[in-house]
Amino acid sequence: MSAQGAAHKETPKETFYRQFQGTVANLQEQINHLANLSAVAGERHDTIEHILTGISRLSNEVADAADYVPAYDQRTYSQALKQLTDQLNEAQAQFRPKSRFQFKRRNPPSGGDAMADRKNDARYMLPAGGQDKSSSPSAVTAVANANGSKLSSEDHKDSLSNLPSVPAKNYNEEIAKDSTDSRVRKPSFSTARDITLSDHEKLHIILPLSASRATSAGALTNMKGCIVDMSVPTRVCAGGAPFASLALKNISGSLIVAGHVDGPVHITGLRDSKVLVVARQVRIHECENVDFYLYCASRPIIEDCKGLRFAPAPKFHSADKDESTNMWDQVDDFKWLKAEHSPNWSVLPEEQRITEDVWKDKVPGHPGAGLDDILSTVGIGAEA
Known part of the structure; x- marks a missing residue:
C-alpha cells in the first residue's frame, strides 16, 4: 500500500x-x-x-x-x-383495525331517470309559471334582495364573528387520559398558542416539531418523576422556533430538556432533577440538589438555593452557539455577598456529567428502555 x-x-x-x-x-x-x-x-x-x-x-x-x-x-x-x-x-x-361500518356511495341516476327524480322531488318544485333559478349565478343575490337585505362584505364578516368559538384543546387532559400502555406521550400542541404542561407523574413527554407553533411561551409546573424533552420544536436548525420565555416550577425527580429560549428562563422550586437549557438569561430560585447543563449568554442568577451544580450544555444541543460566549460557570448568588465562593453552587466534575452519547441516544428513548431506566442512566433515583 x-x-x-x-x-x-x-x-x-x-x-x-x-x-x-x-x-x-x-x-x-x-x-x-x-x-x-x-x-x-x-x-x-x-x-x-x-x-x-x-x-x-x-x-x-x-x-x-x-x-x-x-x-x-x-x-x-x-x-x-x-x-x-x-x-x-x-x-x-396495516395494524389499524378496519372500520366495521362504511357508507355506500349511491350511483347517481342517469338520463331520463335523473330528470324524473328531480321532477318528483319537492326541493325542485316551483310555483306555477315560475322559473328555476337555482342554477343561476345570481340566485343567492336574488334571495338576498327578496329579503330586502343584500349582504355586504362587512355583513358577511359580522355573521362569521357571531359564530360560536371552538373551545381550545386541553393537551394536559389528553396526556393524562392516554389509554396506551406506554408512558411516552407526544402532544402536538398544533392548535395552541403556548405550551403548558402541569400535574404529571412518571411520564416521558416528547414534543414533536408541530409544537413549534406554540413557543410564544412555555411553562412546566408540578411534575414528578418525568422526562420532558422540548428540544425539537425549539431548534431553528430543525425548522423550529425558540421559546420567547420559559418557566419551570415545582418539579422533582425529573429530567427536563428545555431546549432553546430566546428570552428569560425562570426556574423555581426544583428538587433532585437535571435540567438542560440554551437561553439568553437564567434565573433560579429556591432549588435544591439540581444539575444544570447550560448555554447562557448572561451570568446565571441563583437565589435561596443549595446543592446546585453547573456544566456546559452538550454540543448536540448547542451546536449553533458560540462556546466562547457561554457564561454557564459565572454564576451570581444574590444571597451570598461575601468575597469567597458561594457554597450553594459548584461546577459539576467532568467525570460525573451526562455524556454526549447519552443525551443523543439514551434520553430520547429506545426499545427495551423504560422511563425508570433512562432516569437511572442520568443519575436520578427511582425513589425521587
Missing part, C-alpha cells in the same frame, strides 16, 4: 454519509420487523416511538451538517428520510 493511500483520512462528509446510511438501514430493519412484534404490553408501540425518534434525530443531524454537506446531498438525505417516514406510515396502516 502506498504512503499516500495509508495517509487517507475520512472527511466529515464521508463520515456523515456512512453513519447516515447505517442508521437508515437499522431503522428500515425495525420497520420491516414491526409485524412480528406483539401489540400486547406496548412492545410494538414502543418500537414505533423509537423509530419516530430516530427519524427526528436524523433530520436534526442533516440540518446540523449544513456546514460540510452540499445542498444537493442535503436534499438527497431529506428525500431518504421522507421515504423512511412513508414506509413507517404504510406499516402502521
Whole structure:
C-alpha cells in the first residue's frame, strides 16, 4: 500500500454519509420487523416511538451538517428520510383495525331517470309559471334582495364573528387520559398558542416539531418523576422556533430538556432533577440538589438555593452557539455577598456529567428502555 493511500483520512462528509446510511438501514430493519412484534404490553408501540425518534434525530443531524454537506446531498438525505417516514406510515396502516361500518356511495341516476327524480322531488318544485333559478349565478343575490337585505362584505364578516368559538384543546387532559400502555406521550400542541404542561407523574413527554407553533411561551409546573424533552420544536436548525420565555416550577425527580429560549428562563422550586437549557438569561430560585447543563449568554442568577451544580450544555444541543460566549460557570448568588465562593453552587466534575452519547441516544428513548431506566442512566433515583 502506498504512503499516500495509508495517509487517507475520512472527511466529515464521508463520515456523515456512512453513519447516515447505517442508521437508515437499522431503522428500515425495525420497520420491516414491526409485524412480528406483539401489540400486547406496548412492545410494538414502543418500537414505533423509537423509530419516530430516530427519524427526528436524523433530520436534526442533516440540518446540523449544513456546514460540510452540499445542498444537493442535503436534499438527497431529506428525500431518504421522507421515504423512511412513508414506509413507517404504510406499516402502521396495516395494524389499524378496519372500520366495521362504511357508507355506500349511491350511483347517481342517469338520463331520463335523473330528470324524473328531480321532477318528483319537492326541493325542485316551483310555483306555477315560475322559473328555476337555482342554477343561476345570481340566485343567492336574488334571495338576498327578496329579503330586502343584500349582504355586504362587512355583513358577511359580522355573521362569521357571531359564530360560536371552538373551545381550545386541553393537551394536559389528553396526556393524562392516554389509554396506551406506554408512558411516552407526544402532544402536538398544533392548535395552541403556548405550551403548558402541569400535574404529571412518571411520564416521558416528547414534543414533536408541530409544537413549534406554540413557543410564544412555555411553562412546566408540578411534575414528578418525568422526562420532558422540548428540544425539537425549539431548534431553528430543525425548522423550529425558540421559546420567547420559559418557566419551570415545582418539579422533582425529573429530567427536563428545555431546549432553546430566546428570552428569560425562570426556574423555581426544583428538587433532585437535571435540567438542560440554551437561553439568553437564567434565573433560579429556591432549588435544591439540581444539575444544570447550560448555554447562557448572561451570568446565571441563583437565589435561596443549595446543592446546585453547573456544566456546559452538550454540543448536540448547542451546536449553533458560540462556546466562547457561554457564561454557564459565572454564576451570581444574590444571597451570598461575601468575597469567597458561594457554597450553594459548584461546577459539576467532568467525570460525573451526562455524556454526549447519552443525551443523543439514551434520553430520547429506545426499545427495551423504560422511563425508570433512562432516569437511572442520568443519575436520578427511582425513589425521587
